[in-house]
Amino acid sequence: MDNVFAFLAHAGGRLDDSALELLGAARALFPGAAPIALAAGSGASLDAACQEAAASFAEVWKFDQEALAYPNAELLRPLLARVLPPGAIVLLPHSTLGMDLGPGLSVKLGAAYLPDVVDGAAAAGTTLEAVRQEFGGQVSSHVACDLSAGAVVTLRSGAFKADASRSAAGRVVDRSAEAAGLTARRRFLERVQAEAGDIDITREEVLVSVGRGIGDKENIALVEELAEAMGAALCCSRPIVDAKWLEKPRQVGTSGQTVKPKVYLALGISGSFQHLGGIKGNPFLVAVNKNPKAPIFQAASVGIVADLLELVPELTERIRKG
């Protein structure tokens, strides 16, 4: 199979972690394929990324254009639709770029779209059977994807083991000319960094984290008191920030902060992958949730099935008593 492609995310001359995970996934799902890497960008930073990729992929297609210096899906989509052969299978990271690029790309290629894959078995004939998750990870599903007209597949970060063997002495093929003359009706202007808050939860060793299970703004006081009694910092899941009950710098997750505490107490948080993706360093994770099947219990060290509104005041009082 010579039509498997991996789209490489890179920045500052370095490949993103997802790049070697796509290679690992390509080897697992399409054994015998010789996956070709696709790298778009501009100048020295792109060259460095291509060199790095050539240590792992037998072939790297390089697309160097000033316009591609910033990875704008509205340019990348027509580019990929232009250069990929019919029936191509394209692997993308399920990142904010992959989510922006993938669905429309599948339409332009006339290919199937299989997003956010967390596991899968080697493709059999023209069918790929993969595992996805729904309802924030509460249930999984097996899905069958018809590969006969190609497919765009996005892979969840961390789901497949990176292939770090660096066993290819690959060649970089310069196909920049084919990327000439791309225009987009969405033009990148700037990147704005998240505002810094008065607290830096990334440096805290003990975190009390609250999710939608808190129910009401008034109840936030309960977890504030607990955090204070513990000498911990208070953080939260995304819905709490969306509702403006706590400020953005306190949000843990892929679109918030990455924390590395020793102890993480998760209260009324279901355990979506976007939330868990912000917790690193394997902390002692205690989950309190009233739903015994909440996915957070899969990730937790210790679990308690309880109503947090009852448990938290009791806990605060005990800690205060010493």
Added chain:
Amino acid sequence: MEILVCVKRVPDAAENEIVVEGGALRADDLVYSVNEWDNYAVEEAIQIVEREGGSVTVVTVGDGDSEEVLRREMAMGANQGLLLSDPAFAGADGLGLATILAAAVRKGTYDLVLTGALADDGAAQVGGMLAALLDWPFASLVNSIEVKGGLLRVGREIEGGTQEVSEIDLPCVLSIQTGINEPRYVGLRGIRKVASVELPVLDAAALGVAPPPARVRRVDYFVPPAGAGADMLTGTTAELAGQLVGLLKAKGGLK
């Protein structure tokens, strides 16, 4: 600005436990509501129209039960609802839904189409596919919109809390991320006001469309086998608090 917002009726995962039986979801347990992301999309459309003029139409592909989500969004302030319904639409995958919606977009004169970024039972795909079918520009995970002359200045939320700012030509499709606004409260009064409004229903013939056969098919649902799993504590509230204090002390969780 004429804005079309695509909304969906989904099982509410926050409100009820999703139970799997024999490879399917146990249907009688499910409580349905409007997909969370869609409420932000509708609120944003209403706010744009409040500032710029125009109107908001909410559209959904579904059966008669889906009427309730259209009415809810109209109670919120959308001007019209549109139900796309036909037995031939049952089982449509993401591309099928996008194909049906694209036909509805072509029947109108919209400047802007919004979708939610994701549905609880979905795959963050319909918006991007719809844009590609219409050949309109697209931006996903949008968390700010500013109308500037004939175009929009939009912010996309990318990893680590960073925002990517772009300008995008109209007409375009945007998928809306939560947190862009605070969806307004829908009271019983509002619901009653729109309860008897006629909702136009368009079927496959009226739209002139047949969704393509699905190429991605759900085989079954399953509950993943528990991994290493947590040590589960049990007891009364007082006992649980006692055990937890002990554990937190031991692990350095108390200062």
